[in-house]
Amino acid sequence: MSATTLDVALAEPTSGDARVTFPRVLRSERLKLWSLRSTWWGVVLTVLLMAGFAVLMAETLGSAATSPDMQQTMSADPRLAAPTATTAVTFGYGFAQLSVAVLAVLTITGEHSTGMIRATFAAVPRRLTVLGAKLLVVAVTTALLAVVGLGAAALATASSLSADGLALDLSDGEQLRSLGGTVAYLVTVAAFSLGIGALWRSTAAGIATTIGVLTVLPLAFQALAGSAAWAQDVYAYLPTVAGERVIATGPTPDGLLSPGAGFAVLAGYAVAVLAAAAVAVRRRDA
Amino acid sequence: MIEAQGLSKSFGNTTAVDRVTFSVRPGVVTGFLGPNGAGKSTTMRMIMGLDRPSAGSVTVNGRPYARLRSPLTEVGALLEARAVHPGRTARAHLRALAATHGIPDRRVDEAIELTGLTSVARKRVGGFSLGMGQRLGIASALLGDPRTLILDEPVNGLDPDGVLWVRRLARSLAAEGRTVFLSSHLMSEMALTADHVIVIGRGRILADAPVSDVVEAASRRAVTVRTPGPATLRPALERAGAAVAVPDVAHEGSLEVTGLDAAAIGEIALTAGVALHELTPVASTLEDAYLELTADAVEYRTDDPSDQLATAGTTTTGDPR
Numbered sequence: 001m002s003a004t005t006l007d008v009a010l011a012e013p014t015s016g017d018a019r020v021t022f023p024r025v026l027r028s029e030r031l032k033l034w035s036l037r038s039t040w041w042g043v044v045l046t047v048l049l050m051a052g053f054a055v056l057m058a059e060t061l062g063s064a065a066t067s068p069d070m071q072q073t074m075s076a077d078p079r080l081a082a083p084t085a086t087t088a089v090t091f092g093y094g095f096a097q098l099s100v101a102v103l104a105v106l107t108i109t110g111e112h113s114t115g116m117i118r119a120t121f122a123a124v125p126r127r128l129t130v131l132g133a134k135l136l137v138v139a140v141t142t143a144l145l146a147v148v149g150l151g152a153a154a155l156a157t158a159s160s161l162s163a164d165g166l167a168l169d170l171s172d173g174e175q176l177r178s179l180g181g182t183v184a185y186l187v188t189v190a191a192f193s194l195g196i197g198a199l200w201r202s203t204a205a206g207i208a209t210t211i212g213v214l215t216v217l218p219l220a221f222q223a224l225a226g227s228a229a230w231a232q233d234v235y236a237y238l239p240t241v242a243g244e245r246v247i248a249t250g251p252t253p254d255g256l257l258s259p260g261a262g263f264a265v266l267a268g269y270a271v272a273v274l275a276a277a278a279v280a281v282r283r284r285d286a
Numbered sequence: 287m288i289e290a291q292g293l294s295k296s297f298g299n300t301t302a303v304d305r306v307t308f309s310v311r312p313g314v315v316t317g318f319l320g321p322n323g324a325g326k327s328t329t330m331r332m333i334m335g336l337d338r339p340s341a342g343s344v345t346v347n348g349r350p351y352a353r354l355r356s357p358l359t360e361v362g363a364l365l366e367a368r369a370v371h372p373g374r375t376a377r378a379h380l381r382a383l384a385a386t387h388g389i390p391d392r393r394v395d396e397a398i399e400l401t402g403l404t405s406v407a408r409k410r411v412g413g414f415s416l417g418m419g420q421r422l423g424i425a426s427a428l429l430g431d432p433r434t435l436i437l438d439e440p441v442n443g444l445d446p447d448g449v450l451w452v453r454r455l456a457r458s459l460a461a462e463g464r465t466v467f468l469s470s471h472l473m474s475e476m477a478l479t480a481d482h483v484i485v486i487g488r489g490r491i492l493a494d495a496p497v498s499d500v501v502e503a504a505s506r507r508a509v510t511v512r513t514p515g516p517a518t519l520r521p522a523l524e525r526a527g528a529a530v531a532v533p534d535v536a537h538e539g540s541l542e543v544t545g546l547d548a549a550a551i552g553e554i555a556l557t558a559g560v561a562l563h564e565l566t567p568v569a570s571t572l573e574d575a576y577l578e579l580t581a582d583a584v585e586y587r588t589d590d591p592s593d594q595l596a597t598a599g600t601t602t603t604g605d606p607r
Binding site: 017018019020021024025027028029031032035036037038110111114115116117118119120121122123124125126283285286 | 331334335336337338351352353354355356357358359361363365366368369370371372373374375378379381382383385386387388389426430
């Protein structure tokens with residue numbers, strides 16, 4: 001480097017238009033998200049999980065049609081009692097939600113753990129603008145990812161499903177709701193996870209909490225539900241249990257919420273966590 | 287222009303910054319000097335709106351940082367090294383920051399070139415040396431061509447070439463009329479770079495004056511005297527009101543005299559009929575001034591090794607916490 005180059009002024013002076021605006025912060029957050037390798041890994045993993053588990057489920061449904069044993073096992077599970085094409089196509093959401101949640105947590109805890117957050121807040125002192133931009137970027141990315149994942153799943157299962165007479169029917173309102181519900185569900189899980197990340201600020205704590213809430217809580221309450229009635233009531237209102245009702249097809253099983261009510265409960269959790277995160281982000285020292 | 291009024295910050299029972307009031311003017315390099323843990327970084331974070339003051343206020347160009355419409359064009363900051371995600375390339379990092387203000391990629395590349403990062407701009411920051419990390423921090427500070435620069439320990443980890451570069455950069459930025467506020471715990475660096483210095487210790491301002499005044503004020507005005515007749519000269523000097531020390535007992539002819547200047551000492555020696563082999567005024571440095579000012583304000587003191595030997599095995603020494 002040359003020690004003589006000390007002319008730091010702009011080649012052209014900055015116009016009056018160097019103000020921080022929401023679209024600009026949004027662009028910054030988009031650049032940040034896509035300039036990390038972890039994002040690309042997360043995206044590829046999510047699509048693979050959605051397509052891969054859809055294929056597995058389609059195969060299972062196919063063999064169920066010819067095996068009475070399998071039919072019996074499946075009719076015991078309310079979610080599989082009356083399978084439709086979306087039962088297979090959307091099946092990967094349970095796994096995809098984990099990679100989506102990790103991506104969302106990382107968008108905020110990755111900044112805190114590295115100190116990047118200070119550069120971010122120095123550039124954009126209105127911190128809620130940053131949180132809002134992150135939320136929007138994560139939500140849009142997750143929505144696109146879910147659509148691509150479902151598309152891959154539909155393509156990968158198409159021949160197998162039509163062979164079993166279960167071809168995807170987009171004119172069927174319930175199947176359409178299930179597909180749209182998968183997108184909405186994953187977006188809401190991502191928003192919830194972003195809020196947890198903003199509250200916790202630590203990657204380890206953020207990921208542990210989201211995975212715990214998304215997967216461990218339902219298992220724990222399912223185990224308890226056999227012995228305690230209250231546990232069954234709580235179970236229905238857990239974020240994932242309530243939320244995944246919007247993906248399920250068929251009649252609402254006893255003790256669970258309707259698709260609309262279930263999704264509203266999940267969205268409520270996300271709003272509550274994000275509101276708490278907004279207060280914390282504004283108040284805390286960076 | 288940075289103005290702090292009664293600025294304080296406490297963490298629990300610890301007061302990191304204690305009612306400091308100062309202003310940093312444009313056109314000169316103002317050094318912010320203090321031992322580690324004195325409150326420099328906390329003060330700088332409060333200026334940047336990153337930490338919320340417990341009391342008092344601070345403004346940049348007349349406004350609290352959080353109210354600035356385009357902060358990067360007003361204030362460029364190098365906060366403690368590595369406010370960067372290691373997984374991003376240097377250029378991606380700068381582009382993301384620039385995007386918040388609509389600063390074009392052209393300026394990003396200018397900042398990269400200016401800080402000598404061109405060859406590593408597309409490498410991920412995780413592999414950067416401390417010095418390259420500092421350069422990236424300075425590049426991000428320069429992105430918006432700001433009127434005020436806040437540099438926290440900018441020469442940390444730089445090689446001699448880089449130190450020289452930062453020094454010249456700071457001076458030329460100030461010469462352009464910008465406000466330059468840079469912190470360091472290295473007084474030698476301050477003596478070379480700063481025009482004005484604010485000394486902080488244990489969260490309080492110990493001095494706020496031109497570098498030369500700080501040196502002057504704390505100067506001991508010592509004179510080194512070497513004589514074959516210390517037994518005669520020493521009482522004669524002391525009668526004249528000087529303080530005389532013998533720094534090295536093995537050489538009792540070498541005296542360190544304070545309270546009289548070299549001319550007066552020479553005349554006293556002549557009157558007393560004692561020969562002088564050396565008469566050297568010792569200029570006090572900023573370093574001396576600094577050590578004197580912060581003598582009581584060092585949070586982590588290293589005990590004298592001999593003391594440690596004496597107390598080893600009985601008590602733990604050193605860290606007052």
